[in-house]
Amino acid sequence: MSTLPVAGVVSVAVFIAAIVVGRWFLVNELLTDRLINSTLSWDLAGIVLYQAASVRGMPELADRLFLGFGAMALANVYGLARLLDGMDPAVLRARQRRYNRIGAATGTLVLFGPVLVDLLGLPLGSPAVQNRVIWTAGSFVGSLCGALIARACVRELRTPDPTSRERWAYSALLAVGLYCCLASAVGTINVARGMSSMEPGLPWAVANFVMLAVLTALIAIPLLNAVLVRSGFDRNGRACRRLHPLWRDLTTAVPEIVLLQDDSHRDEPMMRLYRMTVEIQDALLHLRPYEPAPSDEPGVEDYARRIAHAARAKATGEPPRPPDGRPAGAVQTLGTDDRATGLRDLLRLAKAWPKESLRV
Structure with a gap:
């Protein structure tokens, strides 16, 4: 994830923040909605802090902020994937607290790992090696989430007589799930080869942008519907x-x-x-x-x-x-x-x- 122009980051952050705030107020009744809103919130915080640290010439801190907040976002994504895959909501509510604790502990270790290493004198390798280990573990969880989401979408698409809207929505979400699996696998391979996990290259940057656009559209549809209902224009x-x-x-x-x-x-x-x-x-x-x-x-x-x-x-x-x-x-x-x-x-x-x- 390279440093982006400040104006571009501000525009993207404002756009995502508008969706996040709108969803928290208007689309927050279901457990699925709350998991999506939490994921977007943690992702937004990670992106903004990453860019802020990068602009101030602190790339190592930027990476750790992105990965640390990303751990919490990943905990909510995993819960969402399990819910879409068929887990009972009552069971997931109890388990999500455990996922969040794991995400919080992981994020804390990522952010304060260097301090703990210096205080305890643990031989955990250089910060670059630590980031590779963290990135590999996160990629594995991301790939698992993508597989669960893709399986849920395939199951829904095979149900008799889905509506056109449902078919389009599940097809788009299926593409996102498969992309998560592929991108996580490629990212893990690149990290193992010594390449930077935060610099995906032009082809993957374009693919990331396309998938972000698709995912944003899917997330924004319920918000748009809620706004239309509240304004009486549905x-x-x-x-x-x-x-x-x-x-x-x-x-x-x-x-x-x-x-x-x-x-x-x-x-x-x-x-x-x-x-x-x-x-x-x-x-x-x-x-x-x-x-x-x-x-x-x-x-x-x-x-x-x-x-x-x-x-x-x-x-x-x-x-x-x-x-x-x-x-x-x-x-x-x-x-x-x-x-x-x-x-x-x-x-x-x-x-x-x-x-x-x-x-x-």
Whole structure:
């Protein structure tokens, strides 16, 4: 890992830091998410400290900072790999504490090894030899993690009928896992031949950049989805906004159909959309007796006009019309087995819904 231009390191660090902070706040519920976030945090700290020490002309300290913080990152990666490979989350939670203790002990030895060697007079060889041993051990663990991740991805890809998104995600993660195995093996061989473990060469530097881009994209996808959900720009949030004028007017006219508020799901767009569709459909049924006769050109616009008239009639206290045996309106009642079609019909009704429908 050679010294990079300061501006380039700052740009990369800011980008990774933004992802890390965003994930800690928005994508941190599952054990998988917490392991990924911890890994990114330790990696970010190692990269920044490595570059800072390198810029100040302390290459040996830079290597030790990178390897020391990398030991903690590797402990979390190993836990993530075991989880993806099928380990029970409850078992992994207990074992992850052990992995973290091993990573912390290894990182401490890496950082303070020279001081301990000088104090105790242990014949552990030169710092370069110590780094080679540490790098070889880390490469072995990295290769094991890559193999576990690759095996998990192959198993998921062989399941019947994976979605296109799942197939692309697992294929990309499979490529990352196989690359970890290959890069760790090549790195170990290079270290054994006396080459610098921190200078991969141009071909591997390009491969590292490509794999980093793929891995960053995979990690950023859940964050992007969380941001979209929080901002209301996901599919369910957009549907809620389009339905809101219709829902507001109908629940104003028929307040008795409003469901009890469930605060545990208040901010979830999917549950909010489901609640809105149920209440709209209930309101349409309650307003049925107040609808005027359809026009000669029935359609969604005519149906919206008639429902708006019925809402005004009920809101102003007019009596319902006598039953006349008319067929059901243009928008069908939402059924549990055809929810997608029912939602599309309600969105068409919301688009045709007249403005100021209850103020005329």
